Amino acid sequence: MHPREFPSDHGEAIRVLSSTTSTVDLEEIRRDCGYSAILDFHLPVGLSVEDLQTLNSTVRDMLPLDRGHTLFRQGESFGALYVVRAGSLKTFVEGSEGDLQILGFHLPGDIMGIGGLTNEHYPCSAQALERSSIFELRYNQLQEVSASVPALHHQLLRVISGALVTEQRHSVMMGKQQAQRRLAFFIRRMADRYARLSRDPQVLALPMSRGDIANYLGLALETVSRLFTKMESDGLLAVNRKSVDILRRDLLDEMCGGEIDI
């Protein structure tokens, strides 16, 4: 019942694609999550069949999670990382007075649970926004494999570091940008993530509620609603409930200002 934290979404990749033609079901993962899956990890030369087997054994398919159901809960002991295969989730911390704060939204390919590495406990909860499929990466098995596969170790560091960088950008945005720019950044980032998943980046089907978006961006629900309306009347978007069409990407980018890589 205490606030900790957790990974935000970030576009980092661990491409688990052996250059050899091995029959790993990691291939299957890659298909599902699209090109930029977290598990998208370029295995280097010299990976034994045995290593591949072990690596394979670390990935466990889980039963689908229904909307509103919890993958792991803040405070639970850490045991595994998770990768979204299909659907979407949100991670959040709960304050002492029951108030909750959303840390990030997770689309296929995104990794979750990184924050648990520090102190043996998940610092946040993860909940499905819709019916979702998830992979589990048992951490001790992952450790085992990465001991024999240096590249995996390095890639793990890269992914976490990437999450850190993403989170820092988010901090900066929360501290400096005003409401409409925050929403613009949010929409643009969702579009970019859609693109990496080979979805149409101009037609977003946002799986989260207005309240979730507002909470994530540190705004009031009403402000977000008003901004959607405004951006629609500005001809920037076509909004219909969860569906958001980006009509003028140029104006959206302009609204985000010079900062290209946020």
Add this chain to the structure above:
Amino acid sequence: MHPREFPSDHGEAIRVLSSTTSTVDLEEIRRDCGYSAILDFHLPVGLSVEDLQTLNSTVRDMLPLDRGHTLFRQGESFGALYVVRAGSLKTFVEGSEGDLQILGFHLPGDIMGIGGLTNEHYPCSAQALERSSIFELRYNQLQEVSASVPALHHQLLRVISGALVTEQRHSVMMGKQQAQRRLAFFIRRMADRYARLSRDPQVLALPMSRGDIANYLGLALETVSRLFTKMESDGLLAVNRKSVDILRRDLLDEMCGGEIDI
């Protein structure tokens, strides 16, 4: 000249203290940085003398950095992590219009440069707030050692994960808390970090300017100044330029609200 990002401060530890009585100068580091140095890393059983040598060789002492001088610059190619030995630094990103955003302040024992792991370039700059001593950890050497010392690898993950968790808390604060609570959090966290460095946690000698604090907290410089004045007239602090005495820690904690571990 593009905004990226970088590690915030965080209290994580890599205790580089061999249980054997080897004559590593890592001992010296530990002395300087106090108990909670980043390099404070419990080496497990079975570390060969050779490993220790290699580990030792990764740590390189650098020339002291004068106030205002830069340790590494945003965009430079990544080659090493850095640990503060004495003094203090700030890390920051520069926007396209020359605006800069401070990501964190770094005290002895804190690690810097983690963000560079993701994409071969430092995503932020690091600059000394005062004359500072710094250790350099060449990354390729670190990789080499951690390949033979699994615990080091794990500890590295833990440290980065801890930085991520800290950054997420910072995001939440920036999004939700109002000005005076942000400053209260900031002061309390500085006090806690001082305590871990075995300094008096009631008498802070803040190395950064009001402007830096304001920038870091996403506030206007004037607001921070006003709040210091207010907290002083409330009998909470005794403020004199860079020197801040915490007179009523209880009120400070109260002002931070129920959230204990932010």
Add this chain to the structure above:
DNA sequence: CGATTCTTTGATCGCTGTCAAACTCGGTGG
């Protein structure tokens, strides 16, 4: 001791949170 930088204090304005109410959509049951 002058010049520069940092800090404090004051006055004003606008963004955005808050309170309040109407509206839409989807589902449920009569």
Add this chain to the structure above:
DNA sequence: CCACCGAGTTTGACAGCGATCAAAGAATCG
């Protein structure tokens, strides 16, 4: 099929926090 209901969303009115503009005061450095 329709009425009802509740969650989610939209819209309006209003006020307050904190940014911005402005200027004076304090400290540091050459």
